[in-house]
Amino acid sequence: MDTLKILSDYDLQPLNTLAVPSRAKQFVRVTDESELEQALAYAQRQQLPVLVLGGGSNVVLPEQFAGLVVHVAIAGIETVSEDDEHMWVQAGAGEVWQDLVEYSLQQNLFGLENLSLIPGTVGAAPIQNIGAYGVELDSVFDTLTAVHRANLERCTFDKAGCEFHYRDSVFKNRLRDALVITRVTLKLRKRAPLNLSYVPLQEALASIPAQQLTPGKVSEAVIAIRQSKLPDPARIPNTGSFFKNPIVSLEKFVSLQRDYPGIVSYPASDDAVKLAAGWMLEKAGWRGHQAEGVGMHARQALVLVNPGHVSGEQVLDYARRIQEDIQQRFGVTLEREPVAYTNSGKS
Numbered sequence: 001m002d003t004l005k006i007l008s009d010y011d012l013q014p015l016n017t018l019a020v021p022s023r024a025k026q027f028v029r030v031t032d033e034s035e036l037e038q039a040l041a042y043a044q045r046q047q048l049p050v051l052v053l054g055g056g057s058n059v060v061l062p063e064q065f066a067g068l069v070v071h072v073a074i075a076g077i078e079t080v081s082e083d084d085e086h087m088w089v090q091a092g093a094g095e096v097w098q099d100l101v102e103y104s105l106q107q108n109l110f111g112l113e114n115l116s117l118i119p120g121t122v123g124a125a126p127i128q129n130i131g132a133y134g135v136e137l138d139s140v141f142d143t144l145t146a147v148h149r150a151n152l153e154r155c156t157f158d159k160a161g162c163e164f165h166y167r168d169s170v171f172k173n174r175l176r177d178a179l180v181i182t183r184v185t186l187k188l189r190k191r192a193p194l195n196l197s198y199v200p201l202q203e204a205l206a207s208i209p210a211q212q213l214t215p216g217k218v219s220e221a222v223i224a225i226r227q228s229k230l231p232d233p234a235r236i237p238n239t240g241s242f243f244k245n246p247i248v249s250l251e252k253f254v255s256l257q258r259d260y261p262g263i264v265s266y267p268a269s270d271d272a273v274k275l276a277a278g279w280m281l282e283k284a285g286w287r288g289h290q291a292e293g294v295g296m297h298a299r300q301a302l303v304l305v306n307p308g309h310v311s312g313e314q315v316l317d318y319a320r321r322i323q324e325d326i327q328q329r330f331g332v333t334l335e336r337e338p339v340a341y342t343n344s345g346k347s
């Protein structure tokens with residue numbers, strides 16, 4: 001453990017956008033694969049549970065984490081190859097996601113514009129297959145490299161191996177907390193099309209003739225909409241959407257529509273429908289609701305806010321109240337989007 005600086009009783013409150021009070025027994029920042037492997041080996045020797053942290057924008061942390069927090073700070077963004085149609089861009093897991101978006105826009109590449117301004121790091125992007133405005137990471141994903149936490153072996157995952165789904169991947173399920181992602185390679189396009197399937201985006205760009213639209217202009221519009229709707233975590237702590245939009249069977253949807261003719265939904269497949277969780281929360285009176293320092297944002301019902309800096313446990317209790325209410329009213333299960341940890345690293 002010569003080269004690594006292990007810190008004790010480390011304050012994680014500034015490192016999570018929900019601003020829950022949280023301290024780690026030990027903390028280390030790793031800047032390359034070798035440091036990561038040293039850190040994981042150290043945790044194994046000391047029999048410490050490990051919690052991997054990127055930008056802390058999609059986690060609910062415990063008050064005390066009785067193990068080693070590994071903060072991934074692997075840097076570097078570079079174009080690794082290209083053909084007539086595409087550029088393959090690789091980024092270190094610790095790079096800020098928005099910096100990668102900006103790199104792609106500087107090269108006039110298509111693919112990341114709708115994903116502008118999503119907080120967090122490159123390494124966390126595959127964990128929930130980040131998505132916004134009709135585009136998900138999997139549409140541009142090529143490969144990632146990772147280190148197995150158990151045996152320290154380095155491995156590579158292609159798109160099929162990641163088992164990407166809506167805000168989901170193998171890394172949130174079968175391989176949850178099994179690997180540390182070190183680098184991600186994206187296959188970005190040199191040409192159109194742009195994805196303007198979301199109405200607010202179409203409206204924001206309506207004054208620009210189609211032939212003058214560029215990824216940069218779409219990105220600017222996405223940023224403007226996001227800044228107008230979403231609370232800035234630096235001012236009002238939050239993790240973005242706290243619940244996923246539930247996907248229900250067509251049969252369930254038809255019965256809901258009978259009771260709630262105004263229900264907002266989008267087709268998910270031939271026999272499944274995606275419900276707007278924000279609509280259900282609003283209908284149930286949760287938008288703008290506040291209770292002892294925690295609540296749901298007034299402008300966006302899906303965003304749980306923590307102005308009182310209450311603990312992760314209190315946040316989860318509040319979220320459970322909401323989940324139970326939505327279950328009772330609509331018979332629909334709301335799944336949490338952020339990953340929650342206990343003091344031993346399990347949720």
Ligand code: FAD
Pocket residue numbers: 017051052053054055056057058059072093118119120121122123124125127128129130131132167179180181182230231233238239240241339
């Ligand atoms: P963290 O919160 O640090 O970690 C999240 C999970 O990933 C944890 O389980 C952690 O252990 C794991 N992890 C992190 N890095 C690694 C790694 N290198 N290897 C292995 N595991 C790792 N999400 C969207 O999909 N779309 C949005 O539009 C969106 N908007 C948001 C808006 C706001 C205001 C906020 C606060 C959040 C938003 N999010 C959105 C959620 C969040 O930004 C993303 O999920 C993001 O990818 C999380 O990145 P992070 O680095 O902060 O991850």
Ligand code: NAP
Pocket residue numbers: 131132133134197198199200229230239240241242245266276278300337
């Ligand atoms: P919005 O545009 O008000 O739309 C509300 C919901 O309807 C969204 O959740 C979106 O689903 C869905 N929707 C809207 N138009 C759709 C279409 N044409 N096809 C399919 N589904 C459609 O949403 P918003 O809250 O302002 O967010 C805008 C985008 O940013 C969304 O994609 C959202 O997921 C993303 N975002 C995500 C987070 C997060 O933390 N995960 C936080 C903020 C914003 P989807 O969510 O499935 O896209």
